[in-house]
Amino acid sequence: MSPRSASVNEELRRRSRDRLLQATVELVAEHGYDATKLADIADRAGTARGLVSYYFPSKRQLFQSAVHRLMHRTLEAALEREPRTDHGPELLARAIDAILGLAVDSPVLMRAHMAGILQAEGFVQCPEQQRLAQLLRETVVRYGSPDVDSDYPLLRALLMGAVFAVLIPGAPMPRRRLRGELFTRYGLAWELGVPPGG
Structure with a gap:
């Protein structure tokens, strides 16, 4: 039997990594961050426990990558949904609604994510986070910003603040x-976007 090609090996690695990220999102949503163990994630993903450490140096980095993946996939789906458009204000509205929607629909995940960001590690620089940043930055460009380098970080900060406000236990701000x-x-x-209640 001939050895697998480099491209086949790369695809197998990508699939293994994706399964770990998906399993992490599912388990943390079901049981919370602290109760989710790396062994449980490996079992759910159908991979060996050693692969978790191979791809991710810590549980926190695995979790942040998993949530960033969920966020960029949700944002991408919102930006590309039918009817497709290049209308900048509509795209920005869709982006805002997608991120606020995640906070409302996945509070356990997003609370754990925000808590992780506020710890010493801060943002984990991973491909998933970079893809999320790219999508948000492109949205600012398509919105028509005259100063993307200033406006993109501001949008990111405003969205993070809004997510935090939705998630405050006991005193959440209404999404609307x-x-x-x-x-x-x-x-x-x-x-524009997806207005609450229809």
Whole structure:
């Protein structure tokens, strides 16, 4: 039997890594971050425990990569959904709605993610985080920003603040109010994106 080609090996590695990321999101959503063990993730992904450490140096980095992957896939789906558009304000509205939607729909995941970012490690620089950043930056460009290098970090900060406000235990801000503030800030019509309640 001939050895596998480099491209086949690369595809197998990508699939193994993707299975670990998906298993992490599922298990943390079901059981919380602290109760999710690396061995459980490996079992759910159908991979050897040693592969987890091969791809990710720590549980925190695995988890952040998994959530960044969920975020960039959710954002990408929102930006590319039908009807497809190049209308900058519509794309920005979709981006805002996608990120706020994750906070509302996946609070366990997003709380654990925000807590991890606020720890010493901060953002994990991984391909998933870089893809998320690329999508948000491209959205700012398509919105028509005259100063992308300033406006992109500001949008990122405003979205992180809004997510945090949605997730505060015992005193969450309503998604509708936060959406309204962000839409006003960027001059977006309420009917753009996916307005709450229809």
